[in-house]
Amino acid sequence: MGTISISRPDDCFSVFKLMVHVLMCLFASAIYANMHNLSAAFQEEGQGLDWTVFRLAAISGESDEISWKRDRETGSVYAGELGGGRWTTSITRAQLARWIVENIESREWYESMPALSTFSG
Incomplete structure (x- = not known):
């Protein structure tokens, strides 16, 4: 699990993400650095x-x-x-648990970092 402060090339601009990024840098810099180290570790060492x-x-x-x-x-x-057009800023614990269970054996999201939220629409 990571935060939306981890950027991906296909992400769209979001004012909310910009606010989270600034607030994390100012008030939770250790957590922010940890999220980026996590991202880098999987990208650089996660092959296989x-x-x-x-x-x-x-x-x-x-x-x-x-x-x-x-x-x-x-x-x-x-x-x-x-x-993205259907992304929102939150997800419930139960929806997250359901998504994890439904996707645990799926290869659709292997080696990727999808943003999860309640579907808008």
């Missing part, structure tokens, strides 16, 4: 490994059973470039 680093902006949702059941079935998950 099955890896996916998903990037998140914000995670919402409660941890009780009723909330998980409701949130798991509410809306689809967007996975792709950050700032």
Whole structure:
């Protein structure tokens, strides 16, 4: 798991991402540096490994059973470039868990860093 401060070549411009980038540099520089080290490690040393680093902006949702059941079935998950037309700024814990389970054995996202969020639309 990474943050949206990790940039990818296919990302679109987002004011929200710019704000996160600036705030992380100012107030969480160690976390910011760690995210970029994580990204570099997988890109430079990850050949031959099955890896996916998903990037998140914000995670919402409660941890009780009723909330998980409701949130798991509410809306689809967007996975792709950050700032794309259907990308939003958050995802629920239950949606994230569902996406991980559904994609754990899929090779679609191997060696990539998709931005995940609740699908807009």
